[in-house]
Amino acid sequence: MNHLVVYAHPHPESFNHAILETAVKALEDKGHQVFVRDLYALDFQPVLKPQDTAAMKSGNIPDDIKTEQEFITKADVITFIYPIWWSGLPAILKGYVDRVFAYGFAYAYGEGEIIQLLKGKKGLIINTHGTPKEIYDEMGMTASLTITSDVGIFDFTGIEPLDHLLFGNVSEYLEEAALKDILKQVEEKINSLC
Template sequence: MNHLIVFAHPHAESFNHAILNTAVEALQSNGHEVSVRDLNKLGFNPVLTTEDITALREGNIPADIKTEQEFLAKADVVTFIYPIWWTGLPAILKGYVDRVFSYGFAYQYNAEGGIDKLLSGKKGLIVNTYGTPGEIYESIGMNDSLKQTSGDGIFEFSGIEVVDHLLFGGVTSPDANEARANMLDQVKRKFAAL
């Protein structure tokens, strides 16, 4: 299978990078083709401009958007790996969604007034980390909200079937080494099973 990982964390020594490396190793060990789009390393421009909107409406897809759409089109499975910052996506990933999951590529309205999900047939997985202890986010309903906004609001909206959404809380705790090792083991098992 062709697996696309869209990654959004600026620090090479981050726990998110450890998650990325674990996922890639697990997928490659099972013979999957893996493409990683590290948005920070690519210097991806997250700003959807008036010029972008005009070009997209005219069918003149800007080159950087076209490149990312080609990776998405080729993928059987799409994974987003990113930290939760201010209860949402990092700006660079939000901008990726704004620019790449564009009208006419990821979705469109049909003659009946419904929505055609143009990325149907693909599977999706989301992996998030956050510093708040996991039991707090769980108790206040934040985990469900994150699943709804990213899983339903981005993936399902465009037709990507969410197979799982891994949420890892408390990752910045100074005594979280054992917990982080268990999280990486969970990532390894999840991606090895895909």
């Protein structure tokens, strides 16, 4: 299977990068072909500009958007790996969704209905955040994040959400054993799903 991993964290030494490495290794160990789109390393331009929408309406998709859409088209499974910042996606990933999951590529509107153009694909989301999980659970943030990303992005476009791993209380103060446990959970989840 072809796996596309869209990764958004600016620091190569981050724990999110360790999650990325763990996910890629688990997939490759199972014989899958993996393509990683590290949005910061690519210096992906996240701002949807008027010229972008004008170009797409005329059928002239900007090259950077077209490249990312080709990766999505080829993928059987799409995995997003990113930290939760200010209760949502990092700006670079939000911009990726804004520009790449465009009308006419990821979705369209029919007679009173949404046409999901990415049906047949599956999706996985892996997040970290600094707030303890229990606090996010109690305030409804965990449920909100799941709805926003799994339903609002994946399901809206026809991608079947496989799972959404949310790891809370992740910071430089977390003990090494706890970090290793998270990586083990990532590996086990990928092995069980793919």
